[in-house]
Amino acid sequence: MATCFWLRSCGARRLGSTFPGCRLHPRAGGLVPAPGPAPGPAQLRGYAGGLAGLSAALLRTDSFVGGRWLPAAATFPVQDPASGAALGMVADCGVSEARAAVRAAYEAFCSWREVSAKERSSLLRKWYNLMIQNKDDLARIITAESGKPLKEAHGEIFYSAFFLEWFSEEARRVYGDIIYTPAKDKRALVLKQPVGVAAVITPWNFPSAMITRKVGAAVAAGCTVVVKPAEDTPFSALALAELASQAGIPPGVYNVIPCSRKNAKEVGEAICTDPLVSKISFTGSTTTGKILLHHAANSVKRVSMELGGLAPFIVFDSANVDQAVAGALASKFRNTGQTCVCSNRFLVQRGIHDAFVKAFAEAMKKNLHVGNGFEEGTTQGPLINEKAVEKVEKHVNDAVSKGATIVTGGKRHHLGKNFFEPTLLSNVTQDMLCTHEETFGPLAPVIKFDTEEEAIAIANATDVGLAGYFYSQDPAQIWRVAEQLEVGMVGVNEGLISSVECPFGGVKQSGLGREGSKYGIDEYLELKYVCYGGL
Numbered sequence: 001m002a003t004c005f006w007l008r009s010c011g012a013r014r015l016g017s018t019f020p021g022c023r024l025h026p027r028a029g030g031l032v033p034a035p036g037p038a039p040g041p042a043q044l045r046g047y048a049g050g051l052a053g054l055s056a057a058l059l060r061t062d063s064f065v066g067g068r069w070l071p072a073a074a075t076f077p078v079q080d081p082a083s084g085a086a087l088g089m090v091a092d093c094g095v096s097e098a099r100a101a102v103r104a105a106y107e108a109f110c111s112w113r114e115v116s117a118k119e120r121s122s123l124l125r126k127w128y129n130l131m132i133q134n135k136d137d138l139a140r141i142i143t144a145e146s147g148k149p150l151k152e153a154h155g156e157i158f159y160s161a162f163f164l165e166w167f168s169e170e171a172r173r174v175y176g177d178i179i180y181t182p183a184k185d186k187r188a189l190v191l192k193q194p195v196g197v198a199a200v201i202t203p204w205n206f207p208s209a210m211i212t213r214k215v216g217a218a219v220a221a222g223c224t225v226v227v228k229p230a231e232d233t234p235f236s237a238l239a240l241a242e243l244a245s246q247a248g249i250p251p252g253v254y255n256v257i258p259c260s261r262k263n264a265k266e267v268g269e270a271i272c273t274d275p276l277v278s279k280i281s282f283t284g285s286t287t288t289g290k291i292l293l294h295h296a297a298n299s300v301k302r303v304s305m306e307l308g309g310l311a312p313f314i315v316f317d318s319a320n321v322d323q324a325v326a327g328a329l330a331s332k333f334r335n336t337g338q339t340c341v342c343s344n345r346f347l348v349q350r351g352i353h354d355a356f357v358k359a360f361a362e363a364m365k366k367n368l369h370v371g372n373g374f375e376e377g378t379t380q381g382p383l384i385n386e387k388a389v390e391k392v393e394k395h396v397n398d399a400v401s402k403g404a405t406i407v408t409g410g411k412r413h414h415l416g417k418n419f420f421e422p423t424l425l426s427n428v429t430q431d432m433l434c435t436h437e438e439t440f441g442p443l444a445p446v447i448k449f450d451t452e453e454e455a456i457a458i459a460n461a462t463d464v465g466l467a468g469y470f471y472s473q474d475p476a477q478i479w480r481v482a483e484q485l486e487v488g489m490v491g492v493n494e495g496l497i498s499s500v501e502c503p504f505g506g507v508k509q510s511g512l513g514r515e516g517s518k519y520g521i522d523e524y525l526e527l528k529y530v531c532y533g534g535l
């Protein structure tokens, strides 16, 4: 747990001289909140039509540190992945801004940790209310910067806001323990205290919810945060900052330092190795997670890691085909296949295989509509960038070259360079890339199997384990398979499993820790044992 005394007694002077470029001006009592003007036309020139008419207060381009909107020496462009249109230029923070943000968060922690749980709860609730009041604008920001269909973006905003609501409730339910030891003159107490400053690094695929799932828990526990959002999607993180400020969340509790991909490595290292940071919370790829784990190891910090997956989707002979197809559509094609819990491999038992593949292909053709996320009826938006399209294309070509059959789709979509056709492959075998690499796109490869043991062996033959799904009407099989799948979350006859009330997280190289649920707040709390003697 971080110690505020350390900063006050010796750290402040040391930090002041170490970071001469710091734009913050700490005063006694903390940093001065200054809402600052909304960005001018020059910064926002080129906003796509989808953002026209949006509240300027929510379209922020500066970093948000210590309650102030601060420009950086450089900016980076953010683009609409559907049209390629420039959405705006955003502050490109570097190491000095990152350290300044950590310092602001640390100073705020010293007072935030003393705020009563009831007051923290009430402020989180206000933040939640403001998200709901601004849900349409927030959803449009998500669609503009990530390409996600507007209906799904609305869904994300509710999911995101519900984390603030949930943790506003959990804030008041942090309890300790009293333990009776063998010594009659002693009592043992267990206190739960906030960890300190959390460095929060998030991906582009849920630009809002991946932040609140962490920040809701951290702020409820009494921690403060420095958020580094993904280069592709900084606007959602900055809009959350504006609403946090409007809600009365004190300056320095929620800080956002956007940066370009070019700066991500050094900014990430700066916040993850800073001695004033006690906790790293990351959502993203397993590759990046391992880099951050090295940072954590060197400075011995607490970690939460929500990393990649390779979800199996198993259909047993006893399954209801219609139910399985509905689940397959939902679990595979949400966010155009770009979620960590998206099914990556379909394992279908021989007896039901042909009926499932036929019905799945028909359902895909009927229900999946590729288009700009702002257009009515679009269910499949663009992928985040052309590199993502290249990966899907590579997986399809590799599978076909090794004997897979294209049932539907299979190529880039004529709408633009970031679009790919929803694709179904059959005759897939385990030597194909798509069965052991996360595709993160609209590709559903089907492997045929004969026995339950074989399905379990294929499903578990990977070093990651986030989500897994299976369809069966056999109660004994349901128990067996649910217990044997090496994943953190299982959908039984269900393709959509995320909910703020339930623990989200993976096993093996899919991560460490759980988010959401009654367990999520523990990630931001330390246990302190107090031995009370002389009784």
Ligand code: NAP
Pocket (backbone or CB within 6 Å): 201, 202, 203, 204, 205, 206, 210, 228, 229, 230, 231, 232, 259, 260, 261, 262, 264, 265, 266, 267, 268, 269, 283, 284, 285, 286, 287, 288, 289, 291, 305, 306, 307, 308, 309, 339, 340, 341, 438, 440, 466, 506, 510, 511
């Ligand atoms: P990523 O490349 O790991 O990026 C995630 C975040 O880390 C971004 O903010 C990125 O910044 C930053 N970053 C990249 N390299 C860094 C470094 N060396 N040091 C510090 N920060 C660094 O992941 P992604 O491709 O954006 O997201 C997709 C991955 O996330 C998939 O594997 C998916 O399964 C996983 N994911 C997991 C969950 C979960 O809950 N388990 C949820 C969503 C996504 P830039 O944007 O500037 O590169």
